[in-house]
Amino acid sequence: MKTIKTAFLALLSTLGLIASPPLFAETAENSPSAFSFNGFGTLGATRSSSSEAGFVRELSQPHGSAGKWRTEPDSLFGLQANWQATSELAVIGQVISRYHVGSSYDPEVSWAFLRWEPNGNASFRMGRLGTDFYLFSDSRQVGYSYLTVRPSADFFGVLPFSHIDGADAQFTWPIGAAFLKARLHYGWLDEKLPLADRRWNLSGSRMVGGSLTFQQGAWTLRASSSSLRFEHNLPINELTDGLRSVSSMFPSAGAAADRLDIAGSTSRFHSLGGVYDEGPLQAQLMISRVTHSSASFQNWWAGYALVGYRIGQFTPFVGYSWIRSQAKTLNPGLPSGIDPGLDQLAIGTAQVLADSHSNQHTTTFGVRWDFATRLALKLQLDLIRGKPDSLFPYRDETAAWKGHTNVSTIVLDYVF
Amino acid sequence: MLRRVLTCLALFACCTMLQAADIVVVVRSDSEIGILERSDVINIFLGRFRKLQSGGHVEPLDLPAHSSECEHFYQRLIGKTPAEINAYWARLLFTGRVFPPRAMDSQERLLDTLLGNPRAIGYLERDKVDRRLRIVYEMSGP
Numbered sequence: 001m002k003t004i005k006t007a008f009l010a011l012l013s014t015l016g017l018i019a020s021p022p023l024f025a026e027t028a029e030n031s032p033s034a035f036s037f038n039g040f041g042t043l044g045a046t047r048s049s050s051s052e053a054g055f056v057r058e059l060s061q062p063h064g065s066a067g068k069w070r071t072e073p074d075s076l077f078g079l080q081a082n083w084q085a086t087s088e089l090a091v092i093g094q095v096i097s098r099y100h101v102g103s104s105y106d107p108e109v110s111w112a113f114l115r116w117e118p119n120g121n122a123s124f125r126m127g128r129l130g131t132d133f134y135l136f137s138d139s140r141q142v143g144y145s146y147l148t149v150r151p152s153a154d155f156f157g158v159l160p161f162s163h164i165d166g167a168d169a170q171f172t173w174p175i176g177a178a179f180l181k182a183r184l185h186y187g188w189l190d191e192k193l194p195l196a197d198r199r200w201n202l203s204g205s206r207m208v209g210g211s212l213t214f215q216q217g218a219w220t221l222r223a224s225s226s227s228l229r230f231e232h233n234l235p236i237n238e239l240t241d242g243l244r245s246v247s248s249m250f251p252s253a254g255a256a257a258d259r260l261d262i263a264g265s266t267s268r269f270h271s272l273g274g275v276y277d278e279g280p281l282q283a284q285l286m287i288s289r290v291t292h293s294s295a296s297f298q299n300w301w302a303g304y305a306l307v308g309y310r311i312g313q314f315t316p317f318v319g320y321s322w323i324r325s326q327a328k329t330l331n332p333g334l335p336s337g338i339d340p341g342l343d344q345l346a347i348g349t350a351q352v353l354a355d356s357h358s359n360q361h362t363t364t365f366g367v368r369w370d371f372a373t374r375l376a377l378k379l380q381l382d383l384i385r386g387k388p389d390s391l392f393p394y395r396d397e398t399a400a401w402k403g404h405t406n407v408s409t410i411v412l413d414y415v416f
Numbered sequence: 417m418l419r420r421v422l423t424c425l426a427l428f429a430c431c432t433m434l435q436a437a438d439i440v441v442v443v444r445s446d447s448e449i450g451i452l453e454r455s456d457v458i459n460i461f462l463g464r465f466r467k468l469q470s471g472g473h474v475e476p477l478d479l480p481a482h483s484s485e486c487e488h489f490y491q492r493l494i495g496k497t498p499a500e501i502n503a504y505w506a507r508l509l510f511t512g513r514v515f516p517p518r519a520m521d522s523q524e525r526l527l528d529t530l531l532g533n534p535r536a537i538g539y540l541e542r543d544k545v546d547r548r549l550r551i552v553y554e555m556s557g558p
Contacts, residue, residue: 040510080510087473092512111512120467123513130511138511145507174465177455215464217455279495310497370499373482415506 034084040415042143044074050405054395055384057150058140059160060100062194064395065407072099074150074411076141078110090115096141101194110141110163126167131185133209133226134159135273135286143413147282147317147368149380150409152304154321154362155286157393159269160193164207178216185209185226194395195235204231209269218278226269230262234296239348243332246342252333256295256349259330265294280310297356298325298392306364313371319364325357325392358393360386360403375414382407438542439489441553447534449474452553458494460537462504463514468535476517477526477538485523489539492555 048055051067057074064073076098083091094111113127130138137159140151151157166187173180186208193200209226233240240257247254271288287303301324308317332349334342366380386403394401441457443449448470452460459465466474479486481498490496496504505516520526526538531548545551 036515038509040506078510080512082509082512082515084515090512090515094510094512113512115512117473119471120465120473125512132511136507139507142506142510145503145510172465177453179459179465310500313499370497373498374502376499376503415502415510 036082036084037080038082038416039077039079040142040144040413041077042075042411042413043071044143044149044409044411045069045071046073046149046407046409048405048407050401052401053391053397053405055153055405055407056157056393056395057153058157059393060162060191060193062101062103062395066396074143074409075099076143078141080111088117090117098141101192101199121172123170123172124167125169128163128165128190129168129185129187131161131164131187131207131226132183133185133207133211133224133269134271134288135211135213135220135222135224135275138162142415143378143411144374144376144415147308147315147378148306148319148364148366149378149411152306152319152321152362152364153382153393154323154358154360155288155302155304158290158300158302158323158358161189161191161202163190164188165190166207178214181211181213181215183211183213189228198235200234201232202230205229206231218276220273220275220277222271222273224269224271224273228267228269230265230267230294233261233263234352236260236296236348236352239345239352242341242345243349246334246345250333252331253345256330256332259295260349260352262294262296265292267292267294267297280315281308283307295328295330296352298328298353298358300325300358302358308368313369315368315370317364317366317368319366320361321364322361323358323393325359327357328353354389354391356392357389358386358391360384360390360393374416375412378409378411378413380407380409380411382409437485437488439485439492439539439555440542440545440551441537441539441555442530442545442549443537443552444530444534445548445550447537447550449535449537449552454493454553454556457553461490461493461517463508463516472535475533475536477529477536478517478519479523479526479539480519480521485539485541489555 046065047069048065054064054066056064076096078094078096080094091114092111095107096110097105097107099105109128111128111130113125113129115125117123132138139145140156164187168183168185170181170183189202189205191202193202206229207226211222211224213222240260243253243257268291273286276283284306289301291299304319304321306317306319308315330353332346334346336343363383366378369377371377384405388401388403390403391397460474461476468474487498490501508514520529523540523544530536530538
C-alpha cells in the first residue's frame with residue numbers, strides 16, 4: 001500500500017514536471033485581476049545508517065529510515081493557486097501531499113487565506129496561514145528555495161505544526177536603506193501528531209506571537225517569540241488515569257498526573273536568526289529556546305549554522321546543528337516492589353519523561369547542483385552524534401540505539 | 417575532471433559577463449518614479465518594498481528568466497544567477513508573502529506595458545530606450 005502511494009506521488013510529481021508552464025506564470029498583462037498556478041516538489045531517497053531508530057524529517061512523520069533507503073521522509077508535492085483580485089487584495093490556496101500522520105500521503109490544505117495590502121507598509125492575512133514563528137519556518141516544504149536537502153532536523157524537525165487558522169499582520173518601516181518589519185500572528189492549530197500507534201490532537205491549541213526583522217543589504221536579522229497553549233492532552237490517559245486512581249493513597253501521584261497534563265499548559269518558542277546573502281555566498285545562524293510548562297516535554301536549546309558558496313552551477317555547503325534538552329524530575333512518590341500496578345505507573349511516568357529528551361549534534365556536508373532551469377539535484381551527508389538517551393527527534397527507537405547515525409540523502413527539487 | 421568542469425563553468429561565466437549588454441532601468445517619461453539608488457532597485461525587484469511616495473505600489477516587470485538581459489540585470493544588481501533568483505522567489509511565492517515581478521516575454525512587450533502604466537518599472541538594453549521612457553537607474557559595470 002505504501003509503495004502504491006509512493007508511486008502515485010512520483011507520478012504526480014512527474015506529471016507536474018511535464019506539464020510545467022513557465023515559473024511564476026505570466027499574468028494577463030494590463031489586467032488588474034490575475035490568476036496563476038504554481039507547484040513545487042521533491043523526489044528524495046534517504047538512508048539513516050542505524051537500524052536502531054527511525055530518522056524522520058520532522059515529528060509529523062510516524063516512521064523513518066532505519067538502515068534502509070526510504071522515499072518517505074523527503075518526498076513531497078505541493079500545488080498553489082494565486083489570485084490577485086485587485087492591487088491590494090489576493091487570495092492564495094496551497095495543498096501539499098507528503099508522508100505524515102497515519103502513514104498517508106493524504107493531501108492537506110496548508111494555506112488558504114486572503115491577503116490585503118492597503119499600502120506598501122502594511123499587509124494583513126486571514127485564513128489558514130503558514131506559521132513563521134522561526135525565520136524560514138513557513139517555507140520548510142519548498143526544497144527548491146533552500147540549499148540543503150531539508151531544513152535542519154535538529155532545529156525544525158521537533159516543531160511538528162505548520163499552519164494556524166487565524167490572522168497575521170505585518171508592518172514595514174524603511175530606515176534609510178534598511179527596513180524594520182514587525183509581524184504579529186494569532187490563531188489555532190488543527191494538526192494531529194503521531195505518537196507510536198496513537199495520535200495527539202493539536203487542534204484547537206492557540207498560538208500567539210510575533211517577530212521583529214531588520215533587513216539591510218545582504219543582512220537579515222530576526223527575533224521572534226510565540227506562545228502555544230495546548231487544548232488536548234497526550235494520548236497517555238491510561239497512565240494519568242492510573243496515577244489519579246491511586247491519588248487518595250499517594251497524593252503525589254495525583255500531582256504528577258497534573259504535571260503530565262498538557263491540556264491548558266503553555267509552550268514558548270523564542271528564536272534569534274541571522275542571514276547573510278551576497279553574490280555567491282550565503283550564511284545562516286539560528287538559535288532557539290523552547291520551554292514547556294508541562295512536565296511531559298523537556299525544555300530545549302537548539303541551533304544551527306550553515307554556509308554555502310556557489311561555484312558555477314554547484315553550491316557546496318557545510319552545516320552544524322544541535323539540540324540539547326534539560327531533564328525534568330517528577331516523582332509520583334509510589335513505593336516500589338509492593339504492587340505490579342504501582343510499579344507500572346512509576347515506570348510509565350519515567351518513560352514519558354525520558355521520551356522527550358534530546359542531546360545530539362549534527363555535522364552536515366552537501367552540494368546543490370542547479371543543473372537545469374527550476375531543477376536542483378542535491379546530495380547530503382549528515383553525521384549525527386548524540387547520546388543513547390537522545391530519543392525525542394526519532395521514531396521507533398529500540399533499546400540498542402546508541403545515539404549515532406549517518407544520514408545520506410539525494411533529492412531532486414523542482415518548482416513550476 | 418571536476419576541476420576541469422568547474423574551470424569551464426567559471427570561464428563561461430566570465431565570457432558572458434564581458435559581452436554584457438548595457439542594461440538600464442526605465443519608467444514612462446511622466447512617471448512619478450524619480451532617480452533610484454541601487455538599494456531602491458533591489459527593494460522593488462526583490463519585493464522588499466514597493467511603495468511610491470504617493471502611496472501607490474510600484475509594479476516591477478521582468479524579462480524571461482533565461483534571457484541574457486535578465487541574467488545580466490540580476491548578476492550586476494546583486495551578483496545572483498537566475499537559479500538563485502528562482503529559489504528566492506520560490507520561498508516568497510510559496511509562503512504567499514509577495515508575488516515576483518510580472519514576467520514579459522520580450523523587451524518589446526515590456527516596453528508596451530511600461531508605456532501603458534506610469535507605475536511600472538522595467539529594465540531594457542540602452543539602445544531600446546527612446547524619448548517616451550526615462551532612465552531612473554544605470555547599472556554600474558561588473
